[in-house]
Amino acid sequence: xxxxxxxxxxxxxETRIKLADGGKALDxxxxxxxxxxxxxxxxxxxxxxxxxxxxxxxIVASLGPSRCQEAIRKGLAMGADRGVWINxxxxxDDSLDSLLVAKALASVAKEEDAQIIFAGQKAIDDDCGHxxxxxxxxxxxxxxxxxxxxxxxxxxxxxxxxxxxEGGMTEVYTAKFPVVLGAHKSLNxxxxxxxxxxxxxxxxxxxxxxxxxxxxxxxxxxxxxxALPPEKAPGKVFKGQPVDQMVKEVVGLLRSEAKVI
Amino acid sequence: MSKKVLVFAEVRNxxxxxxxxxxxTAAQSLTGGSAAQLHAVNMGKGATEHAAExxxxxxxxxxxxxxPHTDTYxxxxxxxxxxxxxxxxxxxxVVGPASPTGRDFFPRLSARLGAGLxxxxxxxxxxxxxxxxxxxxxxxxxxxxxxSQTPRTLVTIRPNVVAAKxxxxxxKVEAFSPSFDDAKxxxxxxxxxxxxxxxxxxxxxxxxxxxxxxxxxxxxxxKILHDCAEVVGATVGASRAAVDSGYAAHDMQVGQxxxxxxxxxxxxxxxSGSIQHLAGMRTSKIIVAINTDEDAPIFQKADYGIVADxxxxxxxLQKEFQxxxx
Numbered sequence: 001x002x003x004x005x006x007x008x009x010x011x012x013x014e015t016r017i018k019l020a021d022g023g024k025a026l027d028x029x030x031x032x033x034x035x036x037x038x039x040x041x042x043x044x045x046x047x048x049x050x051x052x053x054x055x056x057x058x059i060v061a062s063l064g065p066s067r068c069q070e071a072i073r074k075g076l077a078m079g080a081d082r083g084v085w086i087n088x089x090x091x092x093d094d095s096l097d098s099l100l101v102a103k104a105l106a107s108v109a110k111e112e113d114a115q116i117i118f119a120g121q122k123a124i125d126d127d128c129g130h131x132x133x134x135x136x137x138x139x140x141x142x143x144x145x146x147x148x149x150x151x152x153x154x155x156x157x158x159x160x161x162x163x164x165x166e167g168g169m170t171e172v173y174t175a176k177f178p179v180v181l182g183a184h185k186s187l188n189x190x191x192x193x194x195x196x197x198x199x200x201x202x203x204x205x206x207x208x209x210x211x212x213x214x215x216x217x218x219x220x221x222x223x224x225x226x227a228l229p230p231e232k233a234p235g236k237v238f239k240g241q242p243v244d245q246m247v248k249e250v251v252g253l254l255r256s257e258a259k260v261i
Numbered sequence: 262m263s264k265k266v267l268v269f270a271e272v273r274n275x276x277x278x279x280x281x282x283x284x285x286t287a288a289q290s291l292t293g294g295s296a297a298q299l300h301a302v303n304m305g306k307g308a309t310e311h312a313a314e315x316x317x318x319x320x321x322x323x324x325x326x327x328x329p330h331t332d333t334y335x336x337x338x339x340x341x342x343x344x345x346x347x348x349x350x351x352x353x354x355v356v357g358p359a360s361p362t363g364r365d366f367f368p369r370l371s372a373r374l375g376a377g378l379x380x381x382x383x384x385x386x387x388x389x390x391x392x393x394x395x396x397x398x399x400x401x402x403x404x405x406x407x408x409s410q411t412p413r414t415l416v417t418i419r420p421n422v423v424a425a426k427x428x429x430x431x432x433k434v435e436a437f438s439p440s441f442d443d444a445k446x447x448x449x450x451x452x453x454x455x456x457x458x459x460x461x462x463x464x465x466x467x468x469x470x471x472x473x474x475x476x477x478x479x480x481x482x483x484k485i486l487h488d489c490a491e492v493v494g495a496t497v498g499a500s501r502a503a504v505d506s507g508y509a510a511h512d513m514q515v516g517q518x519x520x521x522x523x524x525x526x527x528x529x530x531x532x533s534g535s536i537q538h539l540a541g542m543r544t545s546k547i548i549v550a551i552n553t554d555e556d557a558p559i560f561q562k563a564d565y566g567i568v569a570d571x572x573x574x575x576x577x578l579q580k581e582f583q584x585x586x587x
Contacts (some may be wrong), residue, residue, distance in 0.1 A: 017403045034262035130368040137372035165361040168457025168512040175449045185518040186511040220377035224406040235415040237566035260526040
């Protein structure tokens, strides 16, 4: 049995967004990249699940330009066995959308015949959360999103999965394999790659697949342009006065000026 | 141009979610003012009673699916029912909330129907015959103009952004009985729903939020936030620092790897305002910050700041809210 993990290389949280080409594009020249934080929970859960279900290997797959191999290497350094890179060099970002990405990743899932697939529940750049449920549909598997706990069944053919919903409620599902699980925070504590892990990762196999060879068709949505949100005017900060007085003043303003109370 | 639109009206624990009215209001921009073009679908036990409310916000017809499969939310039966309804009635667009439920099944529905999905949008409209929308990306640091490129389109609307407007329509109830594929449904079934501890609205739907950070010091101290929240009907949130220190549960976390919130009023108590926290709350309409450190980055994002110890300020805040609301 194989466990597959989908990960995405995303601009890090500190990234400043600048527009390029009059808002037709983003200026990505200063972007620094990292593994999407939710994907780290996915990698960790895959590694921990391997002995529980007696899986043969954990495979980390990512779609993107050349740099996304760094993300795959991080997954390998954490303990995954091998990588698959869907190379999108030369493919314009504008021609990709989540359904196309899901189709490309689904083709890897089918080829590897993975029984358990983990992914982050969403990526922090586009904030879509599309890929895990879309892949599940495309490979005709079950899916659970926003997963906070996974108990692998003794029969090695199902899992009991907790999913966080609103108001602190938890939905508990019984999901048969094959299953796609969208990892959320509190699922586990992702490990840091060890130095020997990083050294070993360099030698682990990484298979390259050309995106163009997958023939996944046309995108279903597109981005026409970008804008920056309007800057907020500086606020009113009260200090050095008695606390009672400052709080009273702010509550008064919340009613008279902001009109939110 | 106008589109025929189906709104997924979400029900949780027998109650119609406020997002149903928000989604119907947002969908008006797609129907070209033709009331007959706007329908809603309601799932689950006792959903009939919500039809009048949906009619009030513009639903001409309310398709009612009553089945043991849909009493409690499960993705697959919802997708089967809606995709069959879309084919039968030939809807151009399906609109729903970007709630945990909507975010769970819309992507899968998108792949099943081969329809482009515009997720968690704050505005939706028609550009000629094309469904276009605005959606925040990079944690609200940027707004993208997105467009569908397929004949059918799915849209989820960010909760708490669209102001619901009444627009009376028929609200005529039509029963719809999908043919369920039991084998497919059996692959992933709900075992139980564990109740949350709070009766308060979820952070993502809350109108007022009071959040505590690392300065709260321990979990017991959150009581002063809960007491204050009680007075104004607020939901209590927490920063990642407070959650990681064990002062608050993870479902209370606002920010990256937590929840993205859009309340009218966000009160940050003892929160420095890291970029990860701002990622989750920057779109709040009004932000109040209470912090002893006047250089804390949160003050740059706050509409109103109070440089003070939260343990002194919050009880006064509670008292002042009582005065003004009493």
